[in-house]
Amino acid sequence: MTDVLREVGMIARALDSISNIEFRQLNLTKGQYLYLARICENPGIIQEQLGELIMVDRSTVIRAVKRLETTGFIIKKADLTNKKIKHLHPTQTGLKAYQTVIRENNYSTCVALHDFTNQEQEQLERLLTRVRKNVAIDWEFVKKGNHRQY
Amino acid sequence: MTDVLREVGMIARALDSISNIEFRQLNLTKGQYLYLARICENPGIIQEQLGELIMVDRSTVIRAVKRLETTGFIIKKADLTNKKIKHLHPTQTGLKAYQTVIRENNYSTCVALHDFTNQEQEQLERLLTRVRKNVAIDWEFVKKGNHRQY
DNA sequence: TATTTTTTGATGCATTTACATCAAAATTAA
């Protein structure tokens, strides 16, 4: 019954582990590739949204982004009208590193799906998107302090 | 292209986050439910195997298991012939907590698959198992210090 | 308009995570 979730967990940990090892050569520490990629793909995004996109805690985002800033991969820009928010943009260095991140991620996807037909790949993606949306509802519910009944 | 991996990552983080929040009432700290469940299902397992099963670093297993031991969820038993290895077994407290872990995990699975037909559920599980096996090969390769070409 | 609530960012603290490295036992090879 819980097997599906376990497979997902194992796959996620293994791939994250591989990426973290491989991206050390880019001077990206654990997990940073996630934030960098999303910022490069959504320039101007704010930290709050980044957390929702990646599904991690706000405080985690803030610290990961701070590190990316001090190491020169991204910059924070103030908003013209809203004093509270800060827009995130990649630097040249960030975009350069992003190329490698994408190449690696694509390679991992190929490895993960190497014996899959096109149809199976599409099927898996469709199913996973539905799972993610289902799970997101409960994640936000529980993160807000609500209790699930089971 | 990399979307499948991202979905997997998001799902895994969200579910892990939910579980960690919910299991604090059992006095299980972050990630410990994973180890406890596997030990309850594989009594006598050794730490090395546990790492392969969950796909985390050896050092992480050792510390998680140590905490589970000091908090009384499991015990380590010496092997009769092999002085190097230590077999892990749940205590009564551990088995009690495991009941809740399973109930929660099953509930999360239901939530994740709530709009899936039986056929879709089975299909997803088959596909994910194949992905996990594919990924495991590279994980062990990279963990051993080998470099992937991409 | 004034008050309340929500949003967004930030930090202190405790904890996990994992790489590098060591050490001892067990296994394999010479």
Add this chain to the structure above:
DNA sequence: TTAATTTTGATGTAAATGCATCAAAAAATA
């Protein structure tokens, strides 16, 4: 058997993670 290699466990160190909490700005409500 002896020497080399692998397995298994362990720890120091550095870093990420996330909860609790604060604060300021913005948005919603009275």
